[in-house]
Amino acid sequence: MEIFEQITKDDAKEILEVALSGGGDFADLYVESRTATSILCEEDRIESISTGIDCGAGIRVVDEDRVLYIQTNDLTIEGLKKAAEEAALAVGKSRKVNPKELVESDLVESTVEIDPSAVPISEKTEAVLAANNACRACSDKIVQVTVGYVDGKREILIANSEGIFTKESRVSTRFSVNAVARDGDVVQTGYESRGGVQGFEVMKGAEELAQIAGDRAVKMLSAKPAPAGKMTVVMSSSAGGTMVHEACGHGLEGDLVYRGMSVYAGKLGEVVASEKVTVIDDATMEGKYGYYGYDDEGTKGQKTVLIENGVLKTYMTDLRYAKKLGLEPTGNGRRQSYAHRPVPRMSNTYIAAGTDDPDEIIRSTEKGLFVTKMGGGQVNTTNGEFVFDVAEGYLIEDGKIGPLVRGATLIGNGPQVLRDIEMVGSDLGFAIGVCGKEGQGVPVSDAQPTIKIKSMTIGGLVEEEDK
Amino acid sequence: MNLKEIKEIAMRAPQLGAQAEIFVMRSQSLSLQVSDQKLENMDRKNTQGVGIRALVDGRMGFAFSTVLSKESVEYTLRQAIENAKVTAPDQFNILPGKNVAIGEKETLADVSFEEKLENLMLAERKAKDYDPRIVKVQRVGYSDSLAEIMIASSEGVEAEYTNSYYSAYVSSQAEEDGNVEMGTSYDVVRDFAKINFRNLGEESADKAVSMLGAKPIASEKLPVILDREVATSVLEIVADILSARAVIKKKSLFENKLGTKVASPLITIIDDGTLQDGVATAIVDDEGVPTQRTVLIDSGILTSYYHNSYTANRMGVASTGNGVRSGPSGTVGCGPTNIYIQPGVTSKEEMIDSLNRGLMITDVMGLHTANPISGDFSLGASGFLIESGKLVRPVRGITIAGNLVDLLSRVVKVGSDLRMYGSSGAPTLLVDGLSIAGE
Numbered sequence: 001m002e003i004f005e006q007i008t009k010d011d012a013k014e015i016l017e018v019a020l021s022g023g024g025d026f027a028d029l030y031v032e033s034r035t036a037t038s039i040l041c042e043e044d045r046i047e048s049i050s051t052g053i054d055c056g057a058g059i060r061v062v063d064e065d066r067v068l069y070i071q072t073n074d075l076t077i078e079g080l081k082k083a084a085e086e087a088a089l090a091v092g093k094s095r096k097v098n099p100k101e102l103v104e105s106d107l108v109e110s111t112v113e114i115d116p117s118a119v120p121i122s123e124k125t126e127a128v129l130a131a132n133n134a135c136r137a138c139s140d141k142i143v144q145v146t147v148g149y150v151d152g153k154r155e156i157l158i159a160n161s162e163g164i165f166t167k168e169s170r171v172s173t174r175f176s177v178n179a180v181a182r183d184g185d186v187v188q189t190g191y192e193s194r195g196g197v198q199g200f201e202v203m204k205g206a207e208e209l210a211q212i213a214g215d216r217a218v219k220m221l222s223a224k225p226a227p228a229g230k231m232t233v234v235m236s237s238s239a240g241g242t243m244v245h246e247a248c249g250h251g252l253e254g255d256l257v258y259r260g261m262s263v264y265a266g267k268l269g270e271v272v273a274s275e276k277v278t279v280i281d282d283a284t285m286e287g288k289y290g291y292y293g294y295d296d297e298g299t300k301g302q303k304t305v306l307i308e309n310g311v312l313k314t315y316m317t318d319l320r321y322a323k324k325l326g327l328e329p330t331g332n333g334r335r336q337s338y339a340h341r342p343v344p345r346m347s348n349t350y351i352a353a354g355t356d357d358p359d360e361i362i363r364s365t366e367k368g369l370f371v372t373k374m375g376g377g378q379v380n381t382t383n384g385e386f387v388f389d390v391a392e393g394y395l396i397e398d399g400k401i402g403p404l405v406r407g408a409t410l411i412g413n414g415p416q417v418l419r420d421i422e423m424v425g426s427d428l429g430f431a432i433g434v435c436g437k438e439g440q441g442v443p444v445s446d447a448q449p450t451i452k453i454k455s456m457t458i459g460g461l462v463e464e465e466d467k
Numbered sequence: 468m469n470l471k472e473i474k475e476i477a478m479r480a481p482q483l484g485a486q487a488e489i490f491v492m493r494s495q496s497l498s499l500q501v502s503d504q505k506l507e508n509m510d511r512k513n514t515q516g517v518g519i520r521a522l523v524d525g526r527m528g529f530a531f532s533t534v535l536s537k538e539s540v541e542y543t544l545r546q547a548i549e550n551a552k553v554t555a556p557d558q559f560n561i562l563p564g565k566n567v568a569i570g571e572k573e574t575l576a577d578v579s580f581e582e583k584l585e586n587l588m589l590a591e592r593k594a595k596d597y598d599p600r601i602v603k604v605q606r607v608g609y610s611d612s613l614a615e616i617m618i619a620s621s622e623g624v625e626a627e628y629t630n631s632y633y634s635a636y637v638s639s640q641a642e643e644d645g646n647v648e649m650g651t652s653y654d655v656v657r658d659f660a661k662i663n664f665r666n667l668g669e670e671s672a673d674k675a676v677s678m679l680g681a682k683p684i685a686s687e688k689l690p691v692i693l694d695r696e697v698a699t700s701v702l703e704i705v706a707d708i709l710s711a712r713a714v715i716k717k718k719s720l721f722e723n724k725l726g727t728k729v730a731s732p733l734i735t736i737i738d739d740g741t742l743q744d745g746v747a748t749a750i751v752d753d754e755g756v757p758t759q760r761t762v763l764i765d766s767g768i769l770t771s772y773y774h775n776s777y778t779a780n781r782m783g784v785a786s787t788g789n790g791v792r793s794g795p796s797g798t799v800g801c802g803p804t805n806i807y808i809q810p811g812v813t814s815k816e817e818m819i820d821s822l823n824r825g826l827m828i829t830d831v832m833g834l835h836t837a838n839p840i841s842g843d844f845s846l847g848a849s850g851f852l853i854e855s856g857k858l859v860r861p862v863r864g865i866t867i868a869g870n871l872v873d874l875l876s877r878v879v880k881v882g883s884d885l886r887m888y889g890s891s892g893a894p895t896l897l898v899d900g901l902s903i904a905g906e
Contacts (some may be wrong), residue, residue: 047554051550
């Protein structure tokens with residue numbers, strides 16, 4: 001579907017006119033075409049290949065405090081006007097509003113090393129099988145390996161009644177490995193993934209990544225359960241950034257702040273974290289999984305310092321909540337697809353590197369948990385309580401890395417944990433994820449340096465006492 | 468496109484050297500949110516798509532599109548055939564055989580837009596007025612959806628049926644002495660009349676208020692009551708272990724366990740695609756195979772896995788009608804329909820009364836991090852401390868941890884209060900000795 005050719009600036013203007021024919025303060029049109037190729041390898045063979053195209057549009061009209069959203073898969077000009085009419089009818093006022101003249105911005109096209117659409121499918125399946133083989137070679141205890149590969153291209157056209165007219169084309173590729181190891185009745189897993197606004201180059205080093213997943217599954221078989229209770233936590237830069245995403249990222253999203261659903265609401269200019277902590281959201285990091293040129297409302301993606309040396313500087317906003325909060329839009333209006341209205345979301349979010357030596361952080365810890373890999377997480381932004389999953393962790397004993405322990409959830413309170421960050425390392429490591437706010441999955445990446453948190457609750461097992 | 472036209476295209480597959488199945492879905496949905504007694508958000512979605520499976524010499528390929536013209540469906544079929552050629556052959560790959568099933572055409576309940584709005588406003592008022600400590604109602608929402616599905620294959624499947632649901636939710640926020648708590652209640656049902664808007668408002672407010680002042684307890688092992696909403700969440704993960712696909716893929720702890728004891732004798736788990744008014748009830752599954760009622764665990768004994776046509780063919784049994792697609796763009800998986808734990812005879816009050824010291828869990832966090840393959844779970848939790856048969860105070864900032872299979876065998880009482888939350892449901896469960904991590 002060639003949406004850029006099919007929908008001209010004049011068409012977009014006319015559609016917006018129809019959308020505002022029933023009144024309203026603002027309207028926008030979001031048109032998207034997405035192609036995807038997915039490959040799944042399981043049971044040592046290519047099990048399925050799927051390709052397809054998904055295209056549609058969403059028309060939004062904002063009228064005072066109401067937002068009306070109409071979605072359609074019909075991308076003919078007629079179909080789009082019909083959807084716009086439906087929106088206008090829902091607004092239902094007689095006052096017709098005229099959109100501003102559209103001003104076209106430069107087309108943004110992601111640059112990738114190897115365009116996946118130019119790579120034959122056989123080459124993709126070979127790379128997937130090679131990763132599968134590398135993972136299986138780790139140990140004969142590995143009973144299953146699932147390798148997933150997805151590449152795709154998204155073309156997005158946005159026009160709004162304030163005169164915005166943008167086009168962007170993004171290629172992204174993602175690769176994941178899940179290894180299952182078994183020893184008697186004990187089953188453990190190891191997972192690794194990598195991806196970004198990148199091309200087939202993502203598969204360079206795929207075999208090494210697959211080995212890491214396989215090794216983790218196997219070594220977890222003999223690991224002891226994690227302990228239960230409060231402990232000092234050192235998080236390696238290799239662990240990913242789920243902690244920052246949950247502990248403060250969501251709470252700094254403008255919609256939750258405006259609705260009074262964030263512990264960080266009303267705290268601009270205040271100290272909300274240890275002075276060693278600087279938190280940044282940056283959509284402009286090329287190649288990263290959360291990269292975009294324009295957000296899903298046509299605002300340029302940008303780098304935003306959210307917390308600087310412990311002081312809260314600003315929130316992440318989309319157009320609507322920037323206005324409501326009296327802030328500048330930060331280009332964080334994102335959506336899963338044309339079927340969803342935009343909401344303020346993170347892009348690439350990280351705690352900036354500090355000055356402490358990562359090895360010294362471990363040495364300085366008498367007793368604690370060293371987290372080397374995080375899984376998913378969740379937060380209750382209203383009271384700041386959050387959890388994240390530890391996929392790989394070790395006990396620290398007398399400043400040294402001790403025995404491996406099985407996965408456990410860590411629970412803490414966001415503002416408290418940010419204040420309890422005692423050391424911030426000079427390193428930085430990213431991991432990718434799909435954030436699921438309001439049921440809309442969007443690609444993000446998160447990162448942090450090696451950090452030391454004074455105390456968190458570790459959700460392991462209570463040891464049985466001998467009676 | 469109608470069923471006849473789709474059938475015609477599917478019948479062309481053999482000339483292209485393939486068997487094929489065409490799945491077409493058209494859906495319309497409405498979502499509303501109210502804030503301060505006014506409409507805040509309205510979303511109308513009209514979605515369509517086609518997903519095609521092609522089987523060529525034992526190799527299966529998929530393709531999909533959101534364009535439903537004849538040309539597009541034909542192109543998608545050719546794509547599926549091309550994709551099949553590069554996958555590995557599997558002698559058990561199969562497209563289900565002849566089945567003609569035309570369901571009754573369903574329509575959404577004849578309820579006006581205004582009535583839906585008024586119901587939401589009522590729910591909001593009921594939440595707000597429940598207690599002076601309710602400072603705001605964060606979200607009040609409603610949605611309904613109607614999907615028309617057609618499946619036709621070169622092997623003789625011709626099916627047409629409708630899926631529908633109505634849902635509503637309320638989130639209330641309570642505040643006292645600087646403590647902030649949130650409570651959410653929701654319903655997902657097949658019959659609009661079954662949504663109790665008044666109740667949802669009051670229940671969400673009660674959940675928020677009753678948690679005010681919650682704080683952690685010390686780490687210890689305690690008997691734990693999982694309320695039915697939490698028990699349902701646990702069942703949803705357990706459901707993964709009961710999938711024949713997981714068993715085949717060596718990802719299930721129940722592999723080789725058919726006919727053996729895998730849970731407490733009080734536990735019976737049933738999957739029922741024919742359940743009256745079930746949200747997942749349909750005459751056929753997403754492969755056009757008739758749905759059925761399957762007892763998966765019977766008084767603690769594993770009696771069956773649930774199957775799609777592939778897993779059934781591979782294990783030499785009949786499909787249980789559990790072939791599922793997430794939509795036209797998804798490949799065919801194996802998933803539960805309406806699944807629930809059969810209710811027992813104990814009331815929740817009796818369970819609380821029976822405990823000298825214990826914990827009642829009413830909410831968990833991080834459920835998506837529980838691992839159905841290893842069975843290990845460690846979840847953020849909140850609820851109430853029980854002492855001498857009474858709820859004494861709210862608790863949060865703790866975790867519960869263990870292994871799902873171990874948890875199933877430690878169930879000592881099953882409640883009589885089964886409630887369906889959408890397509891899955893459970894009664895309250897009392898579990899002996901779970902690890903709690905706290906202060």
